[in-house]
Amino acid sequence: MPLTPGTKESYLGAFLECIIYGFYLSAFMECCILFRRKERRRDMKQTYAIFTAVVMFIFITVRCIIDTYRCVAAFDFTDPNGDFGLGDPNTTLDLVTNAFWFFLTPFADAFIIFRTFHVWNRNWFVIILPVLLCLANLGSSVWLMIALANLETGLGPTVWANIVFKSLNLFLSLTLCTNIVCTALISFRIISLHRQITNLSSNIAPTYTMRAISIIVESAAIYTLVLVGALVSNRANSFVNFVFFDCTPPHDWSRFFVHHHPS
Template sequence: MSSLSLPAAELIAQTLGCILFGVYLVTLGIAARLLLTMESGKLKRRSAINWTIVIVSIVIFVNATLNLVVSTIAIVQAFVLYTGPGGAEHVFMNGSGWQTIVKSFTVPFQSLVGDSILIYRCWFLWNKNWVVIALPLLVWLANIACAIRLLDLLGQASQGLVISSTVQPWGQAFWSMTICINVMATSLIVGRIWMVEKDNRKFGIDTLSQNRPRTVLSHAMQNIIESGMIYTVLSIFTLVTYTLQSTLHYPASHLEIQSVGITFNLIIIRASRTSLSRQDVASADAVTVPIHFTHPQANDDQNSSTPVGDRQEVVRLSHDKDSEIMFAPTRMV
């Protein structure tokens, strides 16, 4: 199935890629300011910066820029420099050309980076429990193998499309597993936030809400769900166009690669603004909420001035250096 000619699809893809890259740069600038500076505008101390998130942001930026630059070179070569038989389509059909290989590398690589940070967030929120992320992690590793095999097949093809029958099964497997990882990790993250929110409401605590109708946790769930939906919907669109062997896959892949960076930045921006809107946590890194309950038995061995009936269970809600909402383990004190 091919609804557009290959040259037309490449031109549309390049146009959409440039527009979304501009959106990405705007969100990156805002996110970088939140990651690297304080409210006063001064640079944060090195120890106060979350370097993991900063490095991931740099990797995503370099990869997205590389894809756009190589796509531009291919467009210029096809429509301006090449004057041989077959026209622009001949250039785009060169399956083993370095432009095709680089573009085919940057798109799945961007998705793998986005999936890895999603799994990392899930692992952190679940108290660094490896069992919880075992399945998403295994699928992610399998996805790396699919991407490598996909690039290997493209490198062996002298002529053909990235949506050709030879490489299609591997591409289908890659995008299918990308969707699965996104759904699983997002569900686990939202589930963890919902569990903490449920516990807080169970004990009559509206965490940090200051009598507002919605809590920080509710905003966090909405942020994660909305960002995850953007990425998932575009991944499904990419999978459908790839399966149908439609040239619409080229615009879809450009939407996909830029959406990873945009959604990554939006999570940082929206989480930061939600945090800063709470006056009681504007200058704090963490808030501890005591929940009182009565124990049926006393511990005689414990020399504590606190009565047994006043012992507390602490739920700690912390805003880390890049303004993601993280949760420390619930513990007895």
């Protein structure tokens, strides 16, 4: 029985998703240990971080479980909706797993904005642009879910030419811009503070500050590359985007962990 176009890419994406989830789970456990150590001096900032970590854990874990189940269920050839390739993307499981991704991304963006806000000493002016981008991204996620729910079945490859394709590109572009802007603001702030400190005292070594900057930049680079790959594959009408779609949600956690861990 020939495979439907996109099936191999879907399975590869699910396989990589499970691998990345393993790294994410280790990071989550380490983060829980840090939360436990800071329990006595917990404040609103720490409470929000814990709430974000728990919600992201639920979203990422449920999506990984659903995708794994879809891989197994796809072998049931008597089920017309069991195809894990380019089947109808508006089935119940497809809508649920995509909803967890679409709403996870603005949620993670909001936490990065929260981190940017505190790094800049609660300067509201600095986060105006990131907040607008995050709100627009939340709106695009709703639009994307509506477009998928109303998608006509049996479209096959022509799905690239409809409104789902346009809304998905908007969704990816907005989260990419939010991530780049916030990471640039945090990095610039750290560099500026480091220069001020070194100007006051030449005895302070730059090792730890530069290491924090390196972690932030490297984390943004990984997530940015995944988003760019998804956008490029979309523009090329390639099924490779299925690989990037499955890999993107676990990478959302890397932004939370790196931006929270150095503090």
